Amino acid sequence: MKTKSLVSKLSRKYPKRNAQWYDYPGLQVSHFRDETKCVLLCLDFDSDVFKYIKDNNLENKIDLIITHHPFIYGKRKEVLENDYLKEQLVEELEKLNLPVLSFHTNFDNADDGMNDVLTTLLELKNVRKLVSDKAARGGDLPKTMTPENFAKYAINKLGVDYGLLMDYGVKEIKSVAIVG
Numbered sequence: 001m002k003t004k005s006l007v008s009k010l011s012r013k014y015p016k017r018n019a020q021w022y023d024y025p026g027l028q029v030s031h032f033r034d035e036t037k038c039v040l041l042c043l044d045f046d047s048d049v050f051k052y053i054k055d056n057n058l059e060n061k062i063d064l065i066i067t068h069h070p071f072i073y074g075k076r077k078e079v080l081e082n083d084y085l086k087e088q089l090v091e092e093l094e095k096l097n098l099p100v101l102s103f104h105t106n107f108d109n110a111d112d113g114m115n116d117v118l119t120t121l122l123e124l125k126n127v128r129k130l131v132s133d134k135a136a137r138g139g140d141l142p143k144t145m146t147p148e149n150f151a152k153y154a155i156n157k158l159g160v161d162y163g164l165l166m167d168y169g170v171k172e173i174k175s176v177a178i179v180g
Contacts, residue, residue: 019106
């Protein structure tokens with residue numbers, strides 16, 4: 001696929017103008033290639049992901065890395081001046097002309113974005129946008145649960161290995177708000 005076409009479609013669905021004012025989505029490193037045949041998707045790009053790419057000889061197979069969280073969170077010059085490891089990764093990525101593109105709060109805030117996906121995975125009913133934040137969604141659980149049972153339920157539904165349970169003195173959970 002033409003990279004320009006792919007990026008254009010994604011940018012129409014998740015435009016930068018929908019990102020929070022403090023966010024840094026968009027092209028983080030390098031330049032887009034003409035064609036994109038292979039995309040690496042990841043929550044965060046870091047040295048472990050780069051090591052995975054190198055260890056599996058993927059540097060010539062991947063045409064584009066798309067992350068949720070911006071790889072460079074802040075003004076590029078300031079971030080790279082203060083983070084030697086990130087500066088080294090940028091240099092390596094630029095040598096390989098391996099672009100990193102991030103969709104963060106513009107993806108969170110979108111209809112059918114991150115928080116809508118989470119409401120679907122958690123099988124929430126009566127889902128609604130919350131006034132507090134354009135990314136926020138609220139909905140009712142299929143049944144009332146104790147916090148412990150909700151933690152187990154969420155871990156199972158989200159397909160993750162762990163979860164954090166905070167004690168706020170709540171005895172049962174009927175509805176959930178997903179923010180940010």
